[in-house]
Amino acid sequence: MVTINRIVRAFTREGARAKRFTPEMELKRALMSCLLWERQFYEDGVAIAERIKALVPKVAPERVAALAIEAREVMKLRHAPLLVVREMARHEKHRVLVADTLAQMIQRPDEMTELLAIYWADALGPQQQRKRQPVSAQIKKGLARAVTRFDAYQLAKYDRDGAVRIRDVLFLVHAKPRDADQAKVWKQLVDGELASADTWEVSLSSGKDKRETFERLIAEKRLGGLALLRNLRLMQKAEVPRQTIADAIDAMRTDRVLPYRFITAARYAPDFEPELESAMLKSLKGLVRLPGRTRLLIDVSGSMVYPLSAQSEMTRLEAACGLAILAREVCDEVEIFTFSNEVVKVPPRRGFALRDAIVGSQPHGGTYLGKAVTEIDRKGDRLIVFTDEQSHDPVPNPRARGTMVNVASYQHGVGYDAWTRVNGFSEAVIAWIAASEEAMH
Numbered sequence: 001m002v003t004i005n006r007i008v009r010a011f012t013r014e015g016a017r018a019k020r021f022t023p024e025m026e027l028k029r030a031l032m033s034c035l036l037w038e039r040q041f042y043e044d045g046v047a048i049a050e051r052i053k054a055l056v057p058k059v060a061p062e063r064v065a066a067l068a069i070e071a072r073e074v075m076k077l078r079h080a081p082l083l084v085v086r087e088m089a090r091h092e093k094h095r096v097l098v099a100d101t102l103a104q105m106i107q108r109p110d111e112m113t114e115l116l117a118i119y120w121a122d123a124l125g126p127q128q129q130r131k132r133q134p135v136s137a138q139i140k141k142g143l144a145r146a147v148t149r150f151d152a153y154q155l156a157k158y159d160r161d162g163a164v165r166i167r168d169v170l171f172l173v174h175a176k177p178r179d180a181d182q183a184k185v186w187k188q189l190v191d192g193e194l195a196s197a198d199t200w201e202v203s204l205s206s207g208k209d210k211r212e213t214f215e216r217l218i219a220e221k222r223l224g225g226l227a228l229l230r231n232l233r234l235m236q237k238a239e240v241p242r243q244t245i246a247d248a249i250d251a252m253r254t255d256r257v258l259p260y261r262f263i264t265a266a267r268y269a270p271d272f273e274p275e276l277e278s279a280m281l282k283s284l285k286g287l288v289r290l291p292g293r294t295r296l297l298i299d300v301s302g303s304m305v306y307p308l309s310a311q312s313e314m315t316r317l318e319a320a321c322g323l324a325i326l327a328r329e330v331c332d333e334v335e336i337f338t339f340s341n342e343v344v345k346v347p348p349r350r351g352f353a354l355r356d357a358i359v360g361s362q363p364h365g366g367t368y369l370g371k372a373v374t375e376i377d378r379k380g381d382r383l384i385v386f387t388d389e390q391s392h393d394p395v396p397n398p399r400a401r402g403t404m405v406n407v408a409s410y411q412h413g414v415g416y417d418a419w420t421r422v423n424g425f426s427e428a429v430i431a432w433i434a435a436s437e438e439a440m441h
Contacts, residue, residue, distance in 0.1 A: 023058035024067075028423055030055065031071050031080055049083060056087040061094040065101040072105045075426045076258060081105055082115045089119075089136045102142025109150050110158040112143050112169045117162070135172060144175035152185045157197035159189065200227050210238035218248045225252040229261055229276075232269035242271070249275040254282045258426055259322025264314050266352055277351040280322075281329060290434055294331040295376055295400070298324050298358050299387035301340045301367040316407050317364075320386035321355040323405065326430045327384060328354055339372035341365040370395045377402075384433065405429055 030052050056064055068084040071077045085102050088094035106112060119139065120132045147169060159166045167190045177183040188194040196202050200223055203213045214235050217223040223231070228248055235245055249272060262280040266273045304317040328334055328350060336346050336354070338361040346357040369385070370393035377383055383400040388407055397418035404419045422429050 023055050024060070024063055025421070027052065027055040027059050027064070028067055031067055031077075031084065031423075052080065052083060053087050056084060056094065057091045061088070061097050064088055064094055065097045068101055069105055072107070076256060078108075078111060079114060079118070082111065082118055085139075085142075086115065086118050089139050095136065095138050098136070098138035099141035099145070102139065103145040106142075106146040108158060109147070109155055109166055110160065112146060113158075113162060113164040113166060115139070115143070116164045116169065116172070120164070140173045143169055144173040147173065147175050148178055148182065152188075152194060153197050155185065155189055156194050157199050159194065198222060200231065210234070211240050214238060214240045215244060218244060223248065225254065225257045226261065228252055229257070229265040232265055232272060236269060236271070245272065246275050249279050252279060254279055258319075259326060260314050260319040263318050263322055263352070263355060267313075273352050280325065281351065290327075290331045290382065292382060293333045293380070294327070294335075294382040294384060295378070296324055296327055296331075296334060296336045297372055297376065297383065297385045297387075298336070298338045299340070299367065299369070299385070300338045300358065300362060300364055301390075302364045303367065303388055303390055305364050316388060317359065318355070319407055320405075321358050323386055323407075323429055324358060325351055325354055330430060330434060335376075337372065337376050338362060339367075339369060341368060343372045343375050367391050368393050373398065373402075403433055 030048055059067075064084060065088070068081040068088075071084070072081040082105075085098055085105065088101070089098050102115070106115075116135070119135060147166075155166060170186055170190060177186055185194065200213070200217050203217065204210060214223070214231070218228075218240075232245065257279075259280055262276045266276050269276075298317075298320050300317060304320065305315045307313060307315055324336065328336070328348060334348050336348050336358070338344050338346060338358055340362055342362055344361045346354075346361050348354070349357050367387075367390055369387060369389070369391035373383070373385070373395055377396075377399050379399040381400040383398050383402045384405060385403070386405045386407060389404065402419045403422060405422045420433075422432060
């Protein structure tokens with residue numbers, strides 16, 4: 001006799017019993033580490049995107065909007081939050097919050113065109129022959145509010161070739177310019193007469209001397225933090241003076257640069273490790289410290305050394321190392337361990353030396369998180385685990401104050417009710433742990 005009255009259990013990709021999440025928890029888990037449509041070790045990026053789409057209508061509209069904004073502003077993700085807003089526009093209860101969410105979330109002009117590309121994804125095939133779906137009024141309102149905040153330089157910088165251009169946004173939303181100057185800029189953009197932005201891409205592609213170009217961009221503060229990190233090796237090759245580069249690193253803004261970006265930069269420009277390490281640690285200023293004893297447990301299994309995306313050589317392990325470096329700095333007393341097939345204690349070094357100790361601590365094999373927690377967990381300590389949660393073995397509840405930091409978007413994971421759950425690999429993860437503990441006292 002067939003029955004549907006049965007217990008449905010969830011398991012991780014490695015076979016351990018998994019926690020079943022509420023739709024909101026599952027949406028947050030899928031979203032906060034999601035580089036949209038990029039394949040991960042265990043799951044195809046398309047499957048993750050489809051899961052996000054299915055979860056949006058199951059979560060309260062206010063919570064969906066808050067998660068989209070958090071993913072953009074705190075976790076510094078770009079495409080996944082746009083997909084969430086596009087899905088909100090499909091559902092009546094969620095639709096009323098789209099304009100406000102979109103207006104708050106968009107930080108760059110090209111995010112407007114990316115949103116429309118996502119909105120019309122089913123219509124923008126290779127020949128772009130299918131008819132584009134009409135855009136909802138709430139999307140138009142949000143875009144109309146967002147487009148007015150960008151100046152001529154920003155519009156020119158991000159007016160790139162693509163299926164959707166910024167001029168398409170202007171035609172679509174019929175936004176009102178703030179003043180006559182903005183109206184003039186918009187007309188120049190529509191007519192193709194807006195002067196090219198003086199960016200490093202434009203300057204370097206113009207054929208001018210690369211050393212002179214970099215020195216000018218640095219002197220005029222036209223090289224942003226990410227651009228500076230991405231071009232360190234090219235600047236060295238162009239023989240830009242070392243002190244000029246070092247001073248630029250020292251002066252760069254770090255508030256929008258994730259820790260793992262510095263690790264990537266140091267891989268390609270090891271001569272600047274001291275300066276990069278100092279810049280990476282700047283974000284710690286003002287963070288609440290974690291008092292007492294802390295044990296950090298870092299997953300170094302095979303799935304963690306898989307790249308974050310097809311376009312990136314950075315791995316989830318290196319993202320976890322960035323978080324471990326930050327956590328090391330705010331802990332009064334700290335012990336650091338890695339786990340894969342075994343549990344290995346590593347010296348509590350600082351900065352890039354800690355990264356080296358973690359990565360080289362043991363072979364990247366299986367994921368025995370349960371065994372690791374059982375071995376090192378001590379009552380009275382704080383235990384923070386950095387992992388993708390795809391364990392072979394069941395994970396016990398912690399005797400300590402346990403925080404499970406998930407750095408992947410997989411559907412199922414371990415870390416049961418006694419664990420505090422955090423998703424993502426922004427430096428905000430460490431700030432959240434510190435702030436949440438402070439609020440409890």
